[in-house]
Amino acid sequence: MAERREARQGASSGALTAAQRPAHADVAYGQDPAQTMNVYAPNTANQGQGAPVIFMVHGGAWAMGDKASSHVVRHKAARWLPRGLLFISVNYRLLPSADPLEQARDVARALAFAQQQASAWGGDAGKFVLMGHSAGAHLVSLLSAEPALAREQGAKPWLGTVSLDSAAFDVPAIMGARHARLYDRAFGKDPNFWAATSPLHQLKQAQPPLLAVCSSRRDDACPQAQAFAAKATPLGMRVSVLPQTRTHAEINDDLGQPGAYTEAVEDFLRSLDPGLAKTLQGRR
Numbered sequence: 001m002a003e004r005r006e007a008r009q010g011a012s013s014g015a016l017t018a019a020q021r022p023a024h025a026d027v028a029y030g031q032d033p034a035q036t037m038n039v040y041a042p043n044t045a046n047q048g049q050g051a052p053v054i055f056m057v058h059g060g061a062w063a064m065g066d067k068a069s070s071h072v073v074r075h076k077a078a079r080w081l082p083r084g085l086l087f088i089s090v091n092y093r094l095l096p097s098a099d100p101l102e103q104a105r106d107v108a109r110a111l112a113f114a115q116q117q118a119s120a121w122g123g124d125a126g127k128f129v130l131m132g133h134s135a136g137a138h139l140v141s142l143l144s145a146e147p148a149l150a151r152e153q154g155a156k157p158w159l160g161t162v163s164l165d166s167a168a169f170d171v172p173a174i175m176g177a178r179h180a181r182l183y184d185r186a187f188g189k190d191p192n193f194w195a196a197t198s199p200l201h202q203l204k205q206a207q208p209p210l211l212a213v214c215s216s217r218r219d220d221a222c223p224q225a226q227a228f229a230a231k232a233t234p235l236g237m238r239v240s241v242l243p244q245t246r247t248h249a250e251i252n253d254d255l256g257q258p259g260a261y262t263e264a265v266e267d268f269l270r271s272l273d274p275g276l277a278k279t280l281q282g283r284r
Helices: 002-009 070-080 100-121 135-145 171-175 181-187 191-196 221-235 248-253 260-272 274-280
Strands: 024-028 036-040 051-057 086-090 123-133 160-164 210-215 239-244
Touching: 036 070, 036 100, 051 070, 051 100, 051 135, 051 274, 070 086, 070 248, 086 100, 100 123, 100 135, 123 135, 123 274, 135 160, 135 210, 160 260, 171 181, 171 191, 210 221, 210 248, 210 260, 221 239, 239 260, 260 274
Parallel strands: 051 086, 051 123, 123 160, 160 210, 210 239
Antiparallel strands: 024 036, 036 086
């Protein structure tokens, strides 16, 4: 299964340059040892203004993965820190300690904490972009579909969301068909819980824009993203689907490397906010 392979690959933190190491490591946003984040600071001045923030949530089948994985951080930090963005990578409680709904609440708690601390770290609390890969993509997509989950934890609105290859926009559809065992461990047998954790089912009104990157090498990722976009469009929500002929792991690892894929994601980022567009202006 793609999610399982990616989680195993993500277990190694890899080597980062000195400029890519966190300015603030293992910052606690809760009482559990898993509730921590790493903060990577821009290494260029942002003209005296708070830096836009990429808020990254790792994947790993809701059961594995780590915020410091090189697949999560390396190329993204190398790309965006010199361009003046703050990059935050978040851990959260994993199965079996916390189910996906509680994991989404952890991500929301982390977001609220990071927004509160943003100015002290050189960031702008009003210019956050949520990003997640695999299970992390599901979690940020769920928060984006139903921001009340985030507001309940004290989080403020964010500019938009980048969902990197989630195949879990429609959880009831997954659970009602043949599926990998990892979904049983994550979502159990209760249809009410499936709906509560399903971005498609939680989306009821227009929310900030979302970019759904999906692997065209998988059978389920792009159809799930397209179904979410089809529901969002009549509500007046902008959901863009970006198919990529890359593996599930490559969609995470390759983001930040020079090329059309990274440029397409940055075009979406530019569309979210004039300040973010200015930060990225001319940087390709």
